[in-house]
Amino acid sequence: MIAIQGQLSIFDLLNHQPPTIIMSMPDAGTFTHPGDLQAMYERREAHYRDHHVMKGNWRPYRGWETRSASGKGSEHVAEGFSANLRCNYHSDIECYCVGTYVYRVYCHGCQTWTGIYGKENEAWEAHLDACWPGWRELPVLESKTSGYSYKYNYPENYPEKFKTPGAPIRDCRGNTKYGTRHVPGTEPFGGVKVGIIRDCKHHNPKGEK
Structure with missing residues (x-):
C-alpha cells in the first residue's frame, strides 16, 4: 500500500482516544420550562459573575439568552432566545462532542413559549403561526x-x-x-x-x- 504524506492510518484513527471533556448541561426542567423571565435573566447574570475568564474558571452559559425582539407596538411583543449547547473544549484536536445552538421565541402578550428548534427561522415561524395566523x-x-x-x-x-x-x-x-x-x-x-x-x-x- 502506498502511503500519502499526511494521510492518517485507519488504525491510528481507531486507536485515537479523544480527551475527556466534561460538559455542563442545563437542568432539563428549567431549560424546557424556564418559568419567570426575570428569574431566568438573573440566573444568566449570576452565571457570568461566578464564572469569569479573569477568575480562570470561565465556562459557557447553558441557559437561554436574548437574541432578538419583534412585534413592538402590538399585542404580540416577542423575544427570540438561543442557547449554546456546543462543547467548550479548545484544542488542535478535533472535538467529538455533539452540540449545537437551539432556539425558541417567547410572546410577552400571550405569555407563552414556542417549542425548541434547531433553526432560528423555525422558531420564529412557530411564533407567527400561533400569534399571527394567516x-x-x-x-x-x-x-x-x-x-x-x-x-x-x-x-x-x-x-x-x-x-x-x-x-x-x-x-x-x-x-x-x-x-x-x-x-x-x-x-x-x-x-x-x-x-x-x-x-x-x-x-x-x-x-x-
Whole structure:
C-alpha cells in the first residue's frame, strides 16, 4: 500500500482516544420550562459573575439568552432566545462532542413559549403561526432600496390587519443561497421580515444563482 504524506492510518484513527471533556448541561426542567423571565435573566447574570475568564474558571452559559425582539407596538411583543449547547473544549484536536445552538421565541402578550428548534427561522415561524395566523397566505413583497431603508408596494388585496404595528411580512429574497434568515423587529411594521426564496425578475434579472 502506498502511503500519502499526511494521510492518517485507519488504525491510528481507531486507536485515537479523544480527551475527556466534561460538559455542563442545563437542568432539563428549567431549560424546557424556564418559568419567570426575570428569574431566568438573573440566573444568566449570576452565571457570568461566578464564572469569569479573569477568575480562570470561565465556562459557557447553558441557559437561554436574548437574541432578538419583534412585534413592538402590538399585542404580540416577542423575544427570540438561543442557547449554546456546543462543547467548550479548545484544542488542535478535533472535538467529538455533539452540540449545537437551539432556539425558541417567547410572546410577552400571550405569555407563552414556542417549542425548541434547531433553526432560528423555525422558531420564529412557530411564533407567527400561533400569534399571527394567516401570515403564510400573505402576498410576497419585493422591496426597493430607498437610502438606508426599503420601500414596498402592496397589492390591493393586501390584508389591512397586516399593515399594523408588529405585523410580519413575506419578503422576496430571490433564488439566492444567502440572505435566507428571517429578520425580526424590522421595517416596515416592526415585525418579522420572513425571507422567501424564489425566482423573481427583481432580484435575479439575469438568472444569477
